[in-house]
Amino acid sequence: MSEGENDYAKDLQQLYTVAGKIYEGTQKSESFFSSACIYRVPEDLRKLNERAYTPCLIAIGPLHREDKHLQTPLQHVKLSYTNYLLSRLTPRMEDQQELTAGMEEELAKQKKLTVLQKCLAELKTLVHDAKKCYAEEVTLDEETMLIDGCFILEFLYRYRIRTQTELTAEMKEELAKQKKLTVLQKCLAELKTLVHNAKKCYAEEVTLDEETMLIDGCFILEFLYRYRIDPNPNGN
Secondary structure, X not given: OOHHHHHHHHHHHHHHHXXXXXXXXXXXXXXXXXXXXXXXXXXXXXXXXXXXXXOOOOOOOOOOOOOHHHOOHHHHHHHHHHHHHHHHHXXXXXXXXXXXXXXXXXXXXXXXXXXXXXHHHHHHOOHHHHHOOEOOXXXXXXXXXXHHHHHHHHHHHHHHXXXXXXXXXXXXXXXXXXXXXXXXXXXXXXHHOOHHHHHOOOOOOOOOOHXXXXXXXXHHHHHHHHHHHOOOOXXX
16 A cells, blocks of 8 residues: 555544544434533633522522522422412312311311322422433432422412502503593583683672682582581591
């Protein structure tokens, strides 16, 4: 074999070696990251603004669960939220009028335990797939998934209820304003047609308009209304 052919063979062998490594690395990478969607922030990036990438109050999931600054009584909030959610998932008791308060409470506990048991059993079948969502090996079990999952659902539920309540209050207030403006507009339009006749009631020439008639008239009506409701407001 000539020197040129020998060099060509070496180059070809190197080419196949490099191609093989690339293929092997690609397969391993795709196998490892195919289902991963939760990653740790790279340390160099975290150092730029550590607070932005570190939970301040409550840890969700296994990555920050053991962080010392999160080991506070606030973690009990997750358990409380879980309890509230499970209580609402518990079927309501009907046709149980003869139950005493103690019996009713005990029955509610048993039903809650049944719901809890079903949830844990279902989540246990999902633990393996859940672990695959992390780009690194994590410690995760059905209890953590249950508590964190219920906390998130309860948190979103309460936020939705609060938002709806606030929105409803704002809508009611805005609707009341619109109705008041409509009534005011109608009153002013009606009083405008009466200004000329109202001026005739005075023995001398006066300056009078619908705004004055509205305010004075409403004051008299409200005064009489309040007097009728409570003729002796001071109790004398």
